[in-house]
Structure formats: structure tokens, C-alpha cells
Amino acid sequence: MKFKTFAAFVGPSVFMMLLFIAAPLVSVFIQSFQVTQPILERVEVETCTPGFLTQTCTTETKTIPVLDDNGKTMTQTAWVGLQSYRNVLQMDKFWEAVGNGSWNDIMQIDFWKALRFTLSFTLLTLPLVIGVGLAIALAVNNASRTIRGPVIFVSLLPFIITPVIGSLSIYWLFVGDGILTAMMERWTGTNISMFAQAWTIELLMYFYRVWHVAPFAFVIFYAGLQTVNMDTLESAVIDGASRWERLRHVIIPHLMPLIVFIALIHLMDCYRVFEEIVGFRSQAHVISLQWLTYDFMTPDDAGNRAISRASASAMLTMIGIVFLLILPLRRTWRDHKGSAH
Amino acid sequence: MFLKKIALAGAFSLMGGAAFAACSYENTVPIKSLSAGFEAWKAVTDAMAECGNFQAELDQEFRTKQPAAFEANPSLYQIGGVSNGTITPLINAGTIRPLDDLVAKYGQNLTPNQLIRINGEIMAVAMMVNTQHLMYRSDILADLGIEVPTSWDEVYAAAEKIQAAGVVDYPLGATMKSGWNIAQEFVNMYPGFGGKFFNDDNTAAVNSEAGLQALATMQKALAFTDPEVLVSDSTYVQQQFQQGKIAMANLWASRAGAMDDAAESQVVGKVAMAAAPTAVAGGAPATTLWWDGIVIAKNISDEEADAAFRLAMEGLDAETVQGANEAAIWLVQGYEPTDIAAGAIATAMATPAPPAYPSTTQMGLMHTALGNELPAFLTGDRDAEATLVAIEEAYTTSAKEAGVLK
Numbered sequence: 027m028k029f030k031t032f033a034a035f036v037g038p039s040v041f042m043m044l045l046f047i048a049a050p051l052v053s054v055f056i057q058s059f060q061v062t063q064p065i066l067e068r069v070e071v072e073t074c075t076p077g078f079l080t081q082t083c084t085t086e087t088k089t090i091p092v093l094d095d096n097g098k099t100m101t102q103t104a105w106v107g108l109q110s111y112r113n114v115l116q117m118d119k120f121w122e123a124v125g126n127g128s129w130n131d132i133m134q135i136d137f138w139k140a141l142r143f144t145l146s147f148t149l150l151t152l153p154l155v156i157g158v159g160l161a162i163a164l165a166v167n168n169a170s171r172t173i174r175g176p177v178i179f180v181s182l183l184p185f186i187i188t189p190v191i192g193s194l195s196i197y198w199l200f201v202g203d204g205i206l207t208a209m210m211e212r213w214t215g216t217n218i219s220m221f222a223q224a225w226t227i228e229l230l231m232y233f234y235r236v237w238h239v240a241p242f243a244f245v246i247f248y249a250g251l252q253t254v255n256m257d258t259l260e261s262a263v264i265d266g267a268s269r270w271e272r273l274r275h276v277i278i279p280h281l282m283p284l285i286v287f288i289a290l291i292h293l294m295d296c297y298r299v300f301e302e303i304v305g306f307r308s309q310a311h312v313i314s315l316q317w318l319t320y321d322f323m324t325p326d327d328a329g330n331r332a333i334s335r336a337s338a339s340a341m342l343t344m345i346g347i348v349f350l351l352i353l354p355l356r357r358t359w360r361d362h363k364g365s366a367h
Numbered sequence: 368m369f370l371k372k373i374a375l376a377g378a379f380s381l382m383g384g385a386a387f388a389a390c391s392y393e394n395t396v397p398i399k400s401l402s403a404g405f406e407a408w409k410a411v412t413d414a415m416a417e418c419g420n421f422q423a424e425l426d427q428e429f430r431t432k433q434p435a436a437f438e439a440n441p442s443l444y445q446i447g448g449v450s451n452g453t454i455t456p457l458i459n460a461g462t463i464r465p466l467d468d469l470v471a472k473y474g475q476n477l478t479p480n481q482l483i484r485i486n487g488e489i490m491a492v493a494m495m496v497n498t499q500h501l502m503y504r505s506d507i508l509a510d511l512g513i514e515v516p517t518s519w520d521e522v523y524a525a526a527e528k529i530q531a532a533g534v535v536d537y538p539l540g541a542t543m544k545s546g547w548n549i550a551q552e553f554v555n556m557y558p559g560f561g562g563k564f565f566n567d568d569n570t571a572a573v574n575s576e577a578g579l580q581a582l583a584t585m586q587k588a589l590a591f592t593d594p595e596v597l598v599s600d601s602t603y604v605q606q607q608f609q610q611g612k613i614a615m616a617n618l619w620a621s622r623a624g625a626m627d628d629a630a631e632s633q634v635v636g637k638v639a640m641a642a643a644p645t646a647v648a649g650g651a652p653a654t655t656l657w658w659d660g661i662v663i664a665k666n667i668s669d670e671e672a673d674a675a676f677r678l679a680m681e682g683l684d685a686e687t688v689q690g691a692n693e694a695a696i697w698l699v700q701g702y703e704p705t706d707i708a709a710g711a712i713a714t715a716m717a718t719p720a721p722p723a724y725p726s727t728t729q730m731g732l733m734h735t736a737l738g739n740e741l742p743a744f745l746t747g748d749r750d751a752e753a754t755l756v757a758i759e760e761a762y763t764t765s766a767k768e769a770g771v772l773k
Binding site: 061063064065066071072073074075076077078079080081082083088089090091093097098099110113130133134136201202219220221222223224306307308309310311321324325326327328329330332334335 | 430431434451452453455456458459460461462479480481482483484485486487493496544545546547549569593594595597598656658665696698711712715716720723726727728729730731732734735739742743745746748749753757764765768769770771
């Protein structure tokens with residue numbers, strides 16, 4: 027292909043990627059080393075507040091931002107090096123807790139608490155998603171042709187639901203006396219509060235995520251199953267291989283690239299777990315790294331936002347994803363190189 | 368065909384909304400407003416919509432949207448619904464305009480009490496006061512022979528009796544959802560014990576005797592509330608009340624009207640209101656005073672501001688209030704206090720009076736720190752002293768980042 031044609035095809039996508047992926051990333055990276063503060067002054071302010079009958083006016087010294095001639099808040103930006111990262115990681119507190127050998131103390135530091143959950147959520151749901159996805163794919167593949175269409179359609183439904191809506195539905199099913207809690211209460215005769223302690227909330231989150239993502243794994247595996255070499259399977263049958271042996275020695279090796287692919291996508295997606303935290307309102311018990319970034323970003327009533335810490339936290343999340351992806355990526359790379367020869 | 372019908376129905380309902388039913392004039396300038404989404408705002412914005420060319424956005428997330436929306440030029444909304452807690456970022460950024468001339472032009476019906484003056488300039492017009500008050504099931508308390516509690520100790524004593532009688536699922540409801548709500552509970556309780564939030568140099572001062580007492584009092588509630596109280600916000604508690612699941616709660620006055628709404632409440636006429644309980648005997652009610660009202664954006668033309676303010680006055684007139692008397696503790700003329708307002712009025716007029724919510728830049732940071740650090744105490748993961756230390760550390764970190772502390 028001529029370079030000109032190649033550039034015309036690839037150019038727009040490269041431009042988009044630079045504009046919408048690389049540029050924001052660079053800006054977040056830079057902001058994580060900066061702190062932008064409004065220039066503040068302390069002034070006497072008289073504020074009048076209505077009571078029910080009369081007004082009370084109080085004069086107090088308030089710290090307020092200085093406005094420039096255009097009515098904009100004046101700000102100053104300073105380089106602070108790794109200060110924002112230190113504020114997020116709180117290493118001094120972390121080492122102190124490690125020194126005391128107190129797991130509970132480590133879990134009181136937001137970042138480490140979030141990291142603990144994010145990692146266990148990502149790593150525990152991964153085998154479940156792959157296992158359940160493969161099981162559905164095998165079941166559908168073995169189902170009779172007449173019902174295959176509807177079964178595929180129904181199995182795909184959980185994947186179509188928007189994560190926020192999905193987690194909210196689970197929340198409303200299980201909170202207080204939601205339908206399912208009420209049913210379980212009648213069944214067991216005890217009062218069940220799924221959202222009163224961390225482990226039940228986490229269990230619901232794992233359940234929800236597997237339910238939501240397994241259909242995606244299923245579709246990929248199902249497509250993969252169509253390409254399994256029938257001759258190999260038949261010779262395995264003739265050699266007297268059992269169902270399990272055929273799965274173990276023929277089908278799974280054949281699907282391995284797909285399993286790695288699903289694992290890659292799942293690790294990336296799961297490490298950004300956020301919807302479950304918001305939908306289940308689990309902030310009191312369980313938080314995730316992505317939620318931590320969001321919490322830093324959310325302005326409070328006075329309009330303050332911790333942009334620098336949010337940037338640092340976002341960068342740390344990205345570094346975490348890269349670490350998680352190294353293993354499956356190395357495998358793909360090796361496979362790729364192997365097939366090139 | 369079906370879609371067509373829906374589209375038609377939608378069009379008609381829009382036209383219905385824009386009918387110039389009870390408005391004294393026809394509004395020709397397009398006006399938009401952004402405010403919170405409770406009963407009183409519905410009443411006010413519905414009245415404004417009667418004049419036409421008006422779009423209201425009622426959103427409980429308004430507090431995070433408003434500062435950016437008003438900073439845009441031109442501003443995305445002409446009218447903002449604020450409270451004393453949420454006006455601070457708008458004042459700080461200078462995105463709302465002084466209203467003195469507009470009040471002189473259109474504000475004949477306003478009382479001096481409604482005019483929120485900051486350094487002498489009118490920056491907002493208040494329409495209602497809001498505060499927490501003790502809502503209780505009068506039938507249950509009467510059946511069990513319990514006096515209406517006036518302090519938190521009495522509340523817990525009453526809760527114990529109600530729990531023993533087993534007439535409701537949980538004697539108490541509380542707005543302890545992690546984040547803003549639970550922080551507000553502390554902000555209510557802590558000054559009741561005489562605590563102050565900051566030292567003169569803006570450093571935090573919550574790690575104090577009063578702080579420990581406030582935490583202990585909050586913790587006592589857990590024995591009487593729904594175990595899932597850390598996910599419960601105002602709406603959740605309101606629904607618990609309406610479904611007859613709880614007997615008492617210290618809840619917002621703006622939620623009182625919903626108790627007698629026959630369309631959604633099973634306890635119509637059974638919920639009565641008293642002043643917010645005190646933290647210590649003879650002290651001020653452990654709550655904060657709030658007001659809700661309107662502001663006008665700065666980044667709009669004077670003509671738009673004129674139209675917006677005139678429209679707002681139409682929404683805040685006696686007619687609106689008489690149509691929605693129960694929706695709030697109105698400051699607007701024509702309001703007739705009813706039984707459900709008794710508690711809030713008693714709270715607001717108590718001596719010593721509860722403080723107004725201290726809305727400042729520091730308080731915003733403190734509120735966030737409280738909201739993030741308090742849950743660990745209530746789940747039992749951390750003791751009271753460590754929690755107060757953690758709150759101060761969290762505040763100090765964010766205050767340094769925001770430039771409030773050096």
C-alpha cells in the first residue's frame with residue numbers, strides 16, 4: 027500500500043486517539059504533580075440569615091477566594107512533586123500499621139482499603155466469569171438447534187443491561203425488605219439485612235458482576251466452539267476419550283487465546299469497578315479505587331474538589347491495570363511470536 | 368401508530384404545562400431554573416411554569432451541577448435554587464448577582480426576613496426555612512404512655528420502650544447514609560454539645576470532649592435503627608415512616624408534608640412533630656437552621672435577569688403558598704403554620720437557638736472528611752478517638768490542598 031493511502035486510512039483514528047486518549051492522559055499526569063489553589067483572603071463578612079420570625083445577622087471572618095477584574099477566581103498553580111501521591115497512598119500510616127501488624131489499621135486507609143477490594147473483586151470474579159461463560163457456551167452448543175436461538179438471546183440479556191441500572195435493581199431486590207430479602211426472610215424465619223455488613227455486600231457484588239459479564243464470555247466462547255476441529259474431536263472419541271478428557275485436551279487448548287482475551291478485557295474492566303459501589307451505596311463498608319477517584323473529584327457544598335489527589339489516584343489506577351495486564355499480555359506476545367514462525 | 372399516540376400525548380401534556388392558567392402576566396423570555404427536587408420546589412416551579420417559557424430542572428444532585436453551570440457564560444440557568452449550604456461556591460466564584468434593584472422593582476411582597484444580605488447586598492431571596500425536627504408516631508407514644516422526648520437521652524429511653532413493645536420494626540430512623548448525610552448528623556449533634564469545628568487559624572477542632580460525646584450519642588442510635596442504616600438517606604427514612612416501619616426520627620422539616628400525603632403514606636394523621644431533641648438538658652436543639660431560596664445568575668443579560676426575577680416572584684407569591692401550605696415552613700406572606708410545622712417552628716424559636724449551618728469553604732472540606740471517616744466508627748472498625756483523629760487528618764490534608772491551611 028502506498029504511504030499516502032495508508033495515512034489517509036489510519037490518520038483519522040490516530041488523530042482521535044491522540045486527542046481523546048493521549049492528551050487527557052498527559053494532562054492528568056501533569057496535574058497529579060501540581061496543586062492549583064485559589065488565592066484566598068480573610069475578610070469580615072456580614073451575613074443575614076432568616077429565622078422563622080426575625081433575621082439574625084452575624085459578622086464573622088471568612089476565608090474567601092479573591093476575584094480578578096473579570097469576576098473569575100484567581101488561582102495559583104504550584105509544582106508539588108509527589109505530594110499528591112503521598113496524600114493518596116499515606117505510606118507513613120501504612121508502614122506504621124504494617125509495623126503494628128494490624129490488618130485492621132491498614133484497612134482504615136482509604137487507598138489500601140479500596141485496593142484490597144478492587145484486587146479481590148477482579149481476581150475472584152475472573153475464574154468465575156470464564157468458568158460460567160464456558161459452561162453456558164458448552165450447554166448452548168450441545169442444545170438442539172431449534173431452541174438454540176432463543177437460548178442465546180436469553181443468555182445475552184444480562185449483558186445488555188446498563189451496569190448502573192443492573193446494580194440498582196439488585197440493590198432494590200435485596201435492600202431492607204426488597205422482594206428477595208422478604209422471600210428469604212419468610213423462608214429462613216430470620217431477619218436478613220444484606221446491606222448491614224461488608225461481606226454480604228461484597229458477595230452480592232461478585233454475584234452481580236459474574237451475572238453481568240458471563241454472557242460476554244459466553245458469546246466469545248460460543249463463537250470459538252464453532253471452530254473446533256471436528257476431526258480431532260472424532261478421533262478423540264474413537265480413542266475412547268471421555269467428555270471431560272475431550273474438553274480438557276482438545277477444546278480448552280483450542281480456546282486458550284480466547285480465554286486470554288476474555289481475561290484481558292475482564293481485568294481491565296473489573297479494575298475500574300465503580301457502578302456496584304454507587305448502585306449498592308456500599309461506601310460505608312466497601313470502596314473501590316475508581317470510586318476513590320470519583321470521591322476526590324466530587325465538589326462539596328462549598329465547591330472544593332481535590333483535583334490533584336484525583337489525578338494521582340487515577341494515575342495509580344492506571345499503573346495497577348498495567349501491572350495486572352503484564353501476565354496475560356506476555357502470554358499473548360509469546361503466542362504471537364510463536365505463530366509468526 | 369402507538370408511537371404517534373405517545374408523541375401526541377407528550378405534546379399535549381407539554382402544552383398543558385405551558386397553559387397560562389393562574390399567572391398574572393405572560394412571560395416572553397425563555398427562563399430555566401435548577402434547584403433541589405423536594406415538594407416545595409415543585410410547588411414554586413409549577414407556579415412559575417404557569418407564566419410560560421419556563422423550564423425547571425429539579426435535581427437532588429443540583430449542588431454538584433450548579434457551580435459549573437452558573438460559571439458558564441452565558442449561564443446555563445437564569446434562576447438557581449440554593450440553600451445556605453450551597454450558596455457558598457456561587458458567592459465565592461461571583462456567579463450570582465446582587466438583587467437590590469430587582470427587589471425594589473418587583474419585590475413589594477417580600478418581607479425583610481426573606482432578603483439574604485451579604486455585606487449589605489441582597490444576594491438571595493429565601494422562601495422557606497428548613498431544619499430537622501423530631502417526627503414521631505403520636506398514636507404509638509400515646510398507647511405506650513410515653514411523653515414526647517425533648518432530649519436525645521429521652522429519645523433513646525422512649526426507643527427502648529417502643530422496642531420492648533414491638534409495635535414497629537425499628538423504633539428509630541436515621542439519615543446515616545455514608546457521605547453527606549452522616550456528616551450532617553454529626554454537624555447537628557456536635558454543636559449541641561458545645562463543640563466548635565475550627566480554631567481561629569482554620570485548623571480543625573473536632574477532636575474534643577464534645578466530639579466524643581457527639582459520637583457516643585450517634586452510636587447509641589444503632590441499637591434502635593434498621594441494621595442497614597448506613598445506606599439510609601432522607602427519602603429512605605421518609606418511606607420507612609410512611610410504611611409504618613419506624614416510630615421516631617429526627618428528620619428534615621421539608622419531609623413532614625409527605626407523612627400526610629394519602630397517596631403514598633399509610634400513617635396519615637398519625638405522625639406529629641416536636642422540636643429537635645437537645646444534646647444536653649437545657650441546651651439548644653441538636654440541629655442546624657437552613658433556608659432555601661432563589662438566586663439569579665450573573666452571566667446573563669439584564670433583561671433576562673429582570674424577567675427571571677419577575678417570574679420567581681410569581682412563583683413565590685401568596686397564591687403558591689396557599690396551594691402548597693403543607694409543603695414547607697414558608698417565609699412567604701400568606702403562610703398559615705399548621706400542626707406539621709409545629710416542630711420546626713419550635714426548633715427555630717427555641718432558646719438557646721440552634722446555629723445556622725456554618726457554610727464556609729472550610730466547612731465544605733470538613734463535611735467531606737466527616738462523611739468519609741464516620742462510617743468506620745459506626746461499623747465498629749475504629750474507636751471514637753481514632754475516628755476523630757482521622758477526621759482531623761483528612762481535613763488537614765484537603766485544607767492544605769485547597770489552600771485554606773498553609
